[in-house]
Amino acid sequence: MQHNVIDVLIVEDENVLALLHAELISKHPRLRLAGIASSLAEAQTLLNQTQPQLILLDNYLPDGKGITLINDPFMAQANCSVIFITAASDMDTCSQAIRNGAFDYILKPVSWKRLSQSLERFVQFAEQQRVWKIVDQQNVDSLYQLQAKNYRLDNGSKGIEENTLARVQKLFADDDARCFSVDEVVSKTGLSKTTTRRYLEHCVEAGFLTVEMQYGKIGHPRRLYRRAAA
Template identity: 60%
Template sequence: MSKSSAFDVVIVEDEPYLASLHRDFIEQNFKLRVVGIAATLEQARALLELHQPPLVLLDNFLPDGQGVELIDSPLLKSFDCSVIFITAASDMQTCSQAMRSGAFDYIIKPVSFHRLRSSLERFMQLVETKRHVKVVDQTALDRLFNLPAINIPSASSTKGIEPNTLERVQAVFTHKPDISWSVEQVVQEVGISKTTGRRYLEYCVEMGFIVVEMQYGNIGHPRRLYRKKIGA
Protein backbone atom coordinates (compact mmCIF):
# COMPACT_ATOMS: atom_id res chain seq x y z
CA MET A 1 0.00 0.00 0.00
CA SER A 2 1.48 3.32 -1.01
CA LYS A 3 1.29 6.19 1.46
CA SER A 4 -0.03 8.49 -1.27
CA SER A 5 -3.13 6.34 -1.77
CA ALA A 6 -3.99 6.07 1.92
CA PHE A 7 -6.77 8.05 3.59
CA ASP A 8 -5.78 10.51 6.31
CA VAL A 9 -6.70 9.94 9.95
CA VAL A 10 -6.31 12.13 13.03
CA ILE A 11 -6.18 10.48 16.47
CA VAL A 12 -7.33 12.49 19.48
CA GLU A 13 -6.12 10.63 22.58
CA ASP A 14 -4.26 11.98 25.63
CA GLU A 15 -2.78 8.60 26.62
CA PRO A 16 0.39 8.30 24.46
CA TYR A 17 0.50 4.52 24.75
CA LEU A 18 -3.06 4.06 23.45
CA ALA A 19 -2.55 6.65 20.71
CA SER A 20 0.54 4.78 19.53
CA LEU A 21 -1.26 1.45 19.73
CA HIS A 22 -4.18 2.72 17.65
CA ARG A 23 -1.83 4.28 15.10
CA ASP A 24 0.11 1.04 14.62
CA PHE A 25 -3.08 -1.02 14.36
CA ILE A 26 -4.63 1.35 11.82
CA GLU A 27 -1.61 1.70 9.56
CA GLN A 28 -0.68 -1.99 9.60
CA ASN A 29 -4.16 -3.27 8.80
CA PHE A 30 -5.93 -0.63 6.72
CA LYS A 31 -5.45 1.73 3.81
CA LEU A 32 -5.18 4.59 6.29
CA ARG A 33 -2.42 7.01 7.27
CA VAL A 34 -2.28 8.78 10.65
CA VAL A 35 -1.31 12.38 9.87
CA GLY A 36 -1.43 13.63 13.45
CA ILE A 37 -2.04 12.77 17.09
CA ALA A 38 -3.61 15.32 19.43
CA ALA A 39 -3.67 15.14 23.23
CA THR A 40 -5.99 18.13 23.73
CA LEU A 41 -9.02 19.72 22.09
CA GLU A 42 -6.88 22.69 21.07
CA GLN A 43 -4.38 20.45 19.31
CA ALA A 44 -7.23 18.49 17.74
CA ARG A 45 -8.82 21.60 16.25
CA ALA A 46 -5.49 22.68 14.77
CA LEU A 47 -4.84 19.27 13.18
CA LEU A 48 -8.39 18.97 11.85
CA GLU A 49 -8.27 22.43 10.30
CA LEU A 50 -4.87 21.70 8.75
CA HIS A 51 -5.54 18.21 7.33
CA GLN A 52 -9.37 18.01 7.07
CA PRO A 53 -9.17 14.20 7.33
CA PRO A 54 -12.05 11.91 6.35
CA LEU A 55 -11.72 10.10 9.69
CA VAL A 56 -10.95 11.01 13.30
CA LEU A 57 -10.64 8.67 16.29
CA LEU A 58 -11.84 10.79 19.18
CA ASP A 59 -11.42 10.31 22.92
CA ASN A 60 -13.86 12.09 25.26
CA PHE A 61 -11.96 12.94 28.45
CA LEU A 62 -9.24 15.42 27.47
CA PRO A 63 -7.25 17.90 29.60
CA ASP A 64 -9.05 20.95 28.21
CA GLY A 65 -12.57 19.62 27.71
CA GLN A 66 -14.66 16.78 26.34
CA GLY A 67 -14.28 15.35 22.87
CA VAL A 68 -18.04 15.11 22.41
CA GLU A 69 -18.06 18.91 22.13
CA LEU A 70 -15.97 18.61 18.96
CA ILE A 71 -18.35 16.28 17.10
CA ASP A 72 -21.04 18.91 16.64
CA SER A 73 -18.63 21.82 16.13
CA PRO A 74 -18.75 24.03 13.01
CA LEU A 75 -15.20 22.90 12.22
CA LEU A 76 -16.14 19.24 11.75
CA LYS A 77 -19.33 20.20 9.94
CA SER A 78 -17.29 22.24 7.45
CA PHE A 79 -15.85 19.15 5.72
CA ASP A 80 -16.71 15.48 5.25
CA CYS A 81 -15.34 13.74 8.35
CA SER A 82 -16.47 10.57 10.10
CA VAL A 83 -15.92 10.28 13.86
CA ILE A 84 -15.23 7.03 15.69
CA PHE A 85 -15.76 7.95 19.32
CA ILE A 86 -13.46 5.91 21.61
CA THR A 87 -13.90 6.63 25.30
CA ALA A 88 -14.31 5.32 28.82
CA ALA A 89 -17.56 7.30 29.03
CA SER A 90 -20.29 4.67 29.19
CA ASP A 91 -23.17 6.84 30.41
CA MET A 92 -26.20 7.00 28.14
CA GLN A 93 -26.21 10.80 28.02
CA THR A 94 -22.73 11.00 26.48
CA CYS A 95 -23.48 8.14 24.11
CA SER A 96 -26.76 9.70 22.97
CA GLN A 97 -25.16 13.11 22.51
CA ALA A 98 -22.35 11.65 20.40
CA MET A 99 -24.68 9.65 18.19
CA ARG A 100 -27.16 12.54 17.78
CA SER A 101 -24.26 14.78 16.74
CA GLY A 102 -23.35 12.37 13.97
CA ALA A 103 -20.66 10.06 15.34
CA PHE A 104 -20.02 7.21 12.92
CA ASP A 105 -19.44 4.78 15.80
CA TYR A 106 -19.05 4.66 19.59
CA ILE A 107 -16.52 2.30 21.20
CA ILE A 108 -16.12 1.98 24.98
CA LYS A 109 -12.68 1.50 26.54
CA PRO A 110 -10.82 -0.74 27.06
CA VAL A 111 -10.94 -1.13 23.30
CA SER A 112 -11.62 -4.52 21.77
CA PHE A 113 -9.58 -4.75 18.60
CA HIS A 114 -12.27 -7.01 17.12
CA ARG A 115 -14.65 -4.10 17.63
CA LEU A 116 -12.28 -1.44 16.30
CA ARG A 117 -11.53 -3.58 13.26
CA SER A 118 -15.25 -3.91 12.49
CA SER A 119 -15.73 -0.16 12.79
CA LEU A 120 -12.78 0.63 10.51
CA GLU A 121 -13.95 -1.97 7.99
CA ARG A 122 -17.34 -0.27 7.87
CA PHE A 123 -15.68 3.10 7.39
CA MET A 124 -13.58 1.81 4.50
CA GLN A 125 -16.70 0.28 2.98
CA LEU A 126 -18.48 3.64 3.32
CA VAL A 127 -15.60 5.45 1.59
CA GLU A 128 -15.59 3.03 -1.32
CA THR A 129 -19.37 3.18 -1.64
CA LYS A 130 -19.37 6.97 -1.73
CA ARG A 131 -16.65 6.95 -4.39
CA HIS A 132 -18.22 4.43 -6.76
CA VAL A 133 -21.96 4.25 -6.07
CA LYS A 134 -24.40 7.05 -6.83
CA VAL A 135 -27.63 5.33 -5.73
CA VAL A 136 -27.95 2.79 -2.89
CA ASP A 137 -30.76 0.54 -1.79
CA GLN A 138 -32.10 0.03 1.74
CA THR A 139 -29.94 -3.01 2.41
CA ALA A 140 -26.79 -1.08 1.53
CA LEU A 141 -27.81 1.82 3.75
CA ASP A 142 -28.52 -0.47 6.68
CA ARG A 143 -25.19 -2.22 6.25
CA LEU A 144 -23.25 1.06 6.19
CA PHE A 145 -25.01 3.00 8.93
CA ASN A 146 -27.51 1.03 10.97
CA LEU A 147 -26.21 -2.47 11.62
CA PRO A 148 -24.35 -2.77 14.95
CA ALA A 149 -20.70 -3.35 14.14
CA ILE A 150 -20.61 -6.19 16.66
CA ASN A 151 -22.83 -8.23 14.34
CA ILE A 152 -20.55 -7.84 11.36
CA PRO A 153 -18.41 -10.96 11.05
CA SER A 154 -14.69 -10.33 10.85
CA ALA A 155 -11.77 -12.70 10.96
CA SER A 156 -8.96 -12.01 13.37
CA SER A 157 -5.91 -10.85 11.46
CA THR A 158 -2.69 -12.80 11.82
CA LYS A 159 -0.65 -10.28 9.81
CA GLY A 160 2.78 -9.97 11.36
CA ILE A 161 2.18 -12.79 13.86
CA GLU A 162 4.89 -15.46 13.81
CA PRO A 163 3.99 -18.75 15.56
CA ASN A 164 7.28 -19.21 17.46
CA THR A 165 7.24 -15.65 18.82
CA LEU A 166 3.57 -15.99 19.75
CA GLU A 167 4.35 -19.19 21.65
CA ARG A 168 7.13 -17.44 23.59
CA VAL A 169 4.86 -14.54 24.52
CA GLN A 170 2.08 -16.90 25.64
CA ALA A 171 4.58 -18.93 27.67
CA VAL A 172 5.26 -15.87 29.85
CA PHE A 173 1.64 -15.93 31.00
CA THR A 174 1.30 -19.71 31.12
CA HIS A 175 4.27 -20.10 33.47
CA LYS A 176 3.11 -17.29 35.78
CA PRO A 177 -0.66 -17.00 35.33
CA ASP A 178 -1.24 -15.00 38.52
CA ILE A 179 1.02 -12.09 37.57
CA SER A 180 -0.10 -8.94 35.75
CA TRP A 181 2.59 -8.01 33.23
CA SER A 182 3.42 -4.65 31.68
CA VAL A 183 4.49 -4.52 28.05
CA GLU A 184 8.01 -3.58 29.20
CA GLN A 185 8.25 -6.69 31.39
CA VAL A 186 7.01 -8.97 28.63
CA VAL A 187 9.39 -7.68 25.96
CA GLN A 188 12.32 -8.00 28.38
CA GLU A 189 11.30 -11.56 29.22
CA VAL A 190 10.85 -12.60 25.58
CA GLY A 191 13.63 -10.51 24.04
CA ILE A 192 11.64 -8.57 21.44
CA SER A 193 11.08 -4.89 20.70
CA LYS A 194 8.33 -2.91 22.41
CA THR A 195 6.49 -2.35 19.13
CA THR A 196 6.51 -6.08 18.40
CA GLY A 197 5.51 -6.87 21.98
CA ARG A 198 2.50 -4.57 21.80
CA ARG A 199 1.32 -6.22 18.60
CA TYR A 200 1.55 -9.71 20.06
CA LEU A 201 -0.06 -8.71 23.36
CA GLU A 202 -3.03 -7.10 21.65
CA TYR A 203 -3.36 -10.13 19.39
CA CYS A 204 -3.48 -12.33 22.51
CA VAL A 205 -6.17 -10.05 23.96
CA GLU A 206 -8.11 -10.30 20.70
CA MET A 207 -8.00 -14.09 20.70
CA GLY A 208 -9.06 -14.26 24.37
CA PHE A 209 -5.82 -15.68 25.80
CA ILE A 210 -5.08 -12.71 28.09
CA VAL A 211 -7.09 -9.81 29.51
CA VAL A 212 -6.28 -6.14 30.05
CA GLU A 213 -6.13 -4.58 33.51
CA MET A 214 -5.84 -0.82 34.00
CA GLN A 215 -3.66 0.19 36.95
CA TYR A 216 -4.52 3.67 38.19
CA GLY A 217 -2.03 5.71 40.23
CA ASN A 218 -2.13 9.12 41.80
CA ILE A 219 -0.01 10.75 39.10
CA GLY A 220 0.02 10.35 35.35
CA HIS A 221 -1.92 8.06 33.03
CA PRO A 222 -3.15 4.59 33.97
CA ARG A 223 -0.86 1.68 33.13
CA ARG A 224 -2.08 -1.06 30.81
CA LEU A 225 -1.28 -4.48 32.30
CA TYR A 226 -1.89 -7.96 30.93
CA ARG A 227 -2.90 -11.13 32.79
CA LYS A 228 -3.71 -14.65 31.61
CA LYS A 229 -7.43 -15.12 31.23
CA ILE A 230 -8.86 -17.68 33.65
CA GLY A 231 -9.56 -20.91 31.79
CA ALA A 232 -7.61 -19.84 28.68
Protein backbone atom coordinates (compact mmCIF):
# COMPACT_ATOMS: atom_id res chain seq x y z
CA MET A 1 0.00 0.00 0.00
CA GLN A 2 1.34 3.41 -0.99
CA HIS A 3 1.60 6.03 1.74
CA ASN A 4 1.36 9.75 1.20
CA VAL A 5 4.29 11.91 2.21
CA ILE A 6 3.51 14.66 4.74
CA ASP A 7 5.13 18.05 4.13
CA VAL A 8 6.27 19.76 7.33
CA LEU A 9 7.08 23.46 7.76
CA ILE A 10 9.35 24.44 10.68
CA VAL A 11 8.83 27.89 12.20
CA GLU A 12 11.69 28.50 14.65
CA ASP A 13 14.07 31.47 14.97
CA GLU A 14 16.81 29.52 16.80
CA ASN A 15 18.77 28.10 13.87
CA VAL A 16 20.35 25.19 15.77
CA LEU A 17 16.95 24.03 17.06
CA ALA A 18 15.39 24.37 13.61
CA LEU A 19 18.15 22.19 12.11
CA LEU A 20 17.72 19.56 14.82
CA HIS A 21 13.98 19.43 14.13
CA ALA A 22 14.68 19.25 10.39
CA GLU A 23 17.02 16.31 10.94
CA LEU A 24 14.34 14.44 12.87
CA ILE A 25 11.89 15.01 10.00
CA SER A 26 14.43 13.88 7.39
CA LYS A 27 14.91 10.55 9.21
CA HIS A 28 11.18 9.70 9.06
CA PRO A 29 10.15 7.93 5.82
CA ARG A 30 6.69 9.55 5.79
CA LEU A 31 7.77 13.14 6.50
CA ARG A 32 9.35 15.69 4.17
CA LEU A 33 10.74 19.12 5.05
CA ALA A 34 8.79 21.84 3.26
CA GLY A 35 10.94 24.69 4.58
CA ILE A 36 12.27 26.55 7.61
CA ALA A 37 10.99 29.99 8.60
CA SER A 38 12.69 32.15 11.23
CA SER A 39 10.00 34.83 11.45
CA LEU A 40 6.23 35.23 11.28
CA ALA A 41 6.42 37.02 7.91
CA GLU A 42 8.60 34.29 6.43
CA ALA A 43 6.26 31.65 7.85
CA GLN A 44 3.24 33.24 6.17
CA THR A 45 5.09 33.36 2.83
CA LEU A 46 6.24 29.74 3.04
CA LEU A 47 2.83 28.62 4.25
CA ASN A 48 1.27 29.88 1.04
CA GLN A 49 4.12 28.68 -1.19
CA THR A 50 4.61 25.17 0.18
CA GLN A 51 1.10 24.32 1.50
CA PRO A 52 2.32 21.95 4.25
CA GLN A 53 0.14 19.47 6.11
CA LEU A 54 1.94 20.10 9.41
CA ILE A 55 3.70 23.05 11.06
CA LEU A 56 6.16 22.78 13.95
CA LEU A 57 5.51 26.20 15.43
CA ASP A 58 7.45 28.28 17.93
CA ASN A 59 5.50 31.05 19.65
CA TYR A 60 8.13 33.72 20.33
CA LEU A 61 9.35 35.02 16.96
CA PRO A 62 11.21 38.27 16.16
CA ASP A 63 8.18 39.93 14.53
CA GLY A 64 5.30 38.53 16.56
CA LYS A 65 3.76 35.45 18.15
CA GLY A 66 3.36 32.16 16.34
CA ILE A 67 -0.09 31.64 17.86
CA THR A 68 -1.41 34.37 15.52
CA LEU A 69 -0.47 32.22 12.53
CA ILE A 70 -3.39 29.90 13.16
CA ASN A 71 -5.69 32.84 12.32
CA ASP A 72 -4.07 33.19 8.89
CA PRO A 73 -6.78 32.95 6.17
CA PHE A 74 -4.82 30.20 4.42
CA MET A 75 -4.75 28.12 7.61
CA ALA A 76 -8.54 28.32 7.82
CA GLN A 77 -8.85 26.79 4.34
CA ALA A 78 -5.88 24.42 4.27
CA ASN A 79 -5.70 20.92 5.67
CA CYS A 80 -2.82 21.94 7.94
CA SER A 81 -2.20 20.90 11.56
CA VAL A 82 0.06 22.50 14.17
CA ILE A 83 2.42 21.09 16.77
CA PHE A 84 3.48 23.92 19.09
CA ILE A 85 7.09 23.66 20.29
CA THR A 86 7.49 26.63 22.54
CA ALA A 87 8.66 28.15 25.79
CA ALA A 88 5.20 29.71 26.15
CA SER A 89 4.01 28.09 29.38
CA ASP A 90 1.19 30.56 30.08
CA MET A 91 -2.30 29.07 30.15
CA ASP A 92 -3.70 31.70 27.76
CA THR A 93 -1.39 30.62 24.90
CA CYS A 94 -1.97 26.95 25.67
CA SER A 95 -5.76 27.46 25.74
CA GLN A 96 -5.69 29.35 22.43
CA ALA A 97 -3.71 26.53 20.85
CA ILE A 98 -6.17 23.90 22.09
CA ARG A 99 -9.21 25.95 21.04
CA ASN A 100 -7.77 26.34 17.57
CA GLY A 101 -7.19 22.62 17.20
CA ALA A 102 -3.43 22.26 17.72
CA PHE A 103 -2.47 18.60 17.41
CA ASP A 104 0.06 18.84 20.23
CA TYR A 105 1.74 21.36 22.55
CA ILE A 106 5.35 20.66 23.57
CA LEU A 107 7.16 22.87 26.04
CA LYS A 108 10.83 23.77 25.67
CA PRO A 109 13.36 22.47 26.41
CA VAL A 110 12.19 19.81 24.00
CA SER A 111 12.53 16.11 24.74
CA TRP A 112 13.78 14.42 21.55
CA LYS A 113 11.76 11.32 22.43
CA ARG A 114 8.61 13.37 23.10
CA LEU A 115 8.81 15.15 19.73
CA SER A 116 9.53 11.87 17.92
CA GLN A 117 6.44 10.31 19.52
CA SER A 118 4.31 13.31 18.59
CA LEU A 119 5.41 13.17 14.94
CA GLU A 120 4.77 9.42 14.81
CA ARG A 121 1.26 9.89 16.24
CA PHE A 122 0.56 12.59 13.65
CA VAL A 123 1.62 10.27 10.83
CA GLN A 124 -0.80 7.62 12.15
CA PHE A 125 -3.49 10.28 12.61
CA ALA A 126 -3.10 11.52 9.02
CA GLU A 127 -3.06 7.99 7.61
CA GLN A 128 -6.24 6.98 9.41
CA GLN A 129 -8.02 10.11 8.19
CA ARG A 130 -6.95 9.26 4.63
CA VAL A 131 -8.06 5.62 4.80
CA TRP A 132 -11.33 6.03 6.71
CA LYS A 133 -13.84 7.73 4.44
CA ILE A 134 -16.73 6.95 6.80
CA VAL A 135 -16.21 6.57 10.54
CA ASP A 136 -17.93 4.71 13.32
CA GLN A 137 -17.58 5.53 17.02
CA GLN A 138 -14.57 3.24 17.40
CA ASN A 139 -12.76 5.08 14.57
CA VAL A 140 -13.52 8.46 16.12
CA ASP A 141 -12.32 7.28 19.54
CA SER A 142 -9.09 6.04 17.95
CA LEU A 143 -8.43 9.43 16.32
CA TYR A 144 -9.03 11.28 19.58
CA GLN A 145 -6.74 8.89 21.45
CA LEU A 146 -3.93 9.60 18.97
CA GLN A 147 -4.35 13.34 19.48
CA ALA A 148 -4.78 13.24 23.25
CA LYS A 149 -2.36 10.50 24.30
CA ASN A 150 -1.18 11.01 27.87
CA TYR A 151 2.50 11.33 28.70
CA ARG A 152 4.41 10.97 31.90
CA LEU A 153 5.53 14.41 33.01
CA ASP A 154 9.20 14.87 32.26
CA ASN A 155 10.70 16.25 35.45
CA GLY A 156 14.16 15.80 33.95
CA SER A 157 13.74 19.10 32.10
CA LYS A 158 14.00 21.08 35.32
CA GLY A 159 17.06 23.33 35.21
CA ILE A 160 17.68 22.59 31.51
CA GLU A 161 18.12 25.74 29.41
CA GLU A 162 17.14 25.52 25.73
CA ASN A 163 20.14 27.23 24.12
CA THR A 164 22.64 25.26 26.22
CA LEU A 165 20.81 22.03 25.37
CA ALA A 166 20.94 22.92 21.67
CA ARG A 167 24.70 23.58 21.92
CA VAL A 168 25.28 20.12 23.43
CA GLN A 169 22.97 18.39 20.93
CA LYS A 170 24.61 20.12 17.96
CA LEU A 171 27.98 18.64 18.95
CA PHE A 172 26.53 15.14 18.51
CA ALA A 173 24.41 16.06 15.46
CA ASP A 174 27.52 17.30 13.64
CA ASP A 175 29.39 14.04 14.30
CA ASP A 176 26.77 11.37 14.96
CA ALA A 177 29.11 8.38 14.70
CA ARG A 178 31.56 9.52 17.39
CA CYS A 179 31.56 8.77 21.10
CA PHE A 180 32.29 11.69 23.42
CA SER A 181 33.45 11.54 27.01
CA VAL A 182 32.27 14.11 29.57
CA ASP A 183 35.69 15.79 29.45
CA GLU A 184 35.57 16.08 25.65
CA VAL A 185 32.14 17.70 25.78
CA VAL A 186 33.41 20.09 28.49
CA SER A 187 36.34 21.03 26.24
CA LYS A 188 34.17 21.68 23.17
CA THR A 189 31.26 23.50 24.85
CA GLY A 190 33.03 25.40 27.64
CA LEU A 191 30.46 24.19 30.18
CA SER A 192 31.40 23.03 33.68
CA LYS A 193 31.71 19.29 34.26
CA THR A 194 28.65 19.23 36.55
CA THR A 195 26.52 21.11 34.01
CA THR A 196 27.78 18.92 31.17
CA ARG A 197 26.87 15.73 33.03
CA ARG A 198 23.37 17.04 33.74
CA TYR A 199 22.74 17.92 30.08
CA LEU A 200 24.20 14.64 28.80
CA GLU A 201 22.02 12.59 31.13
CA HIS A 202 19.00 14.67 30.12
CA CYS A 203 19.78 13.84 26.47
CA VAL A 204 19.96 10.15 27.35
CA GLU A 205 16.60 10.33 29.16
CA ALA A 206 15.11 12.18 26.19
CA GLY A 207 16.29 9.50 23.77
CA PHE A 208 18.73 11.75 21.90
CA LEU A 209 21.89 10.03 23.19
CA THR A 210 22.90 6.54 24.26
CA VAL A 211 25.58 5.57 26.80
CA GLU A 212 28.44 3.16 26.20
CA MET A 213 30.77 1.99 28.97
CA GLN A 214 34.51 1.87 28.31
CA TYR A 215 36.35 -0.44 30.69
CA GLY A 216 40.03 0.27 31.26
CA LYS A 217 42.59 -1.78 33.21
CA ILE A 218 42.55 0.50 36.23
CA GLY A 219 39.83 2.60 37.85
CA HIS A 220 36.15 3.09 37.12
CA PRO A 221 34.67 2.55 33.67
CA ARG A 222 34.15 5.70 31.60
CA ARG A 223 30.72 6.71 30.33
CA LEU A 224 30.87 7.57 26.64
CA TYR A 225 27.96 9.27 24.90
CA ARG A 226 26.89 8.66 21.32
CA ARG A 227 24.06 9.92 19.16
CA ALA A 228 21.11 7.52 19.40
CA ALA A 229 20.17 5.67 16.22
CA ALA A 230 17.11 7.04 14.46
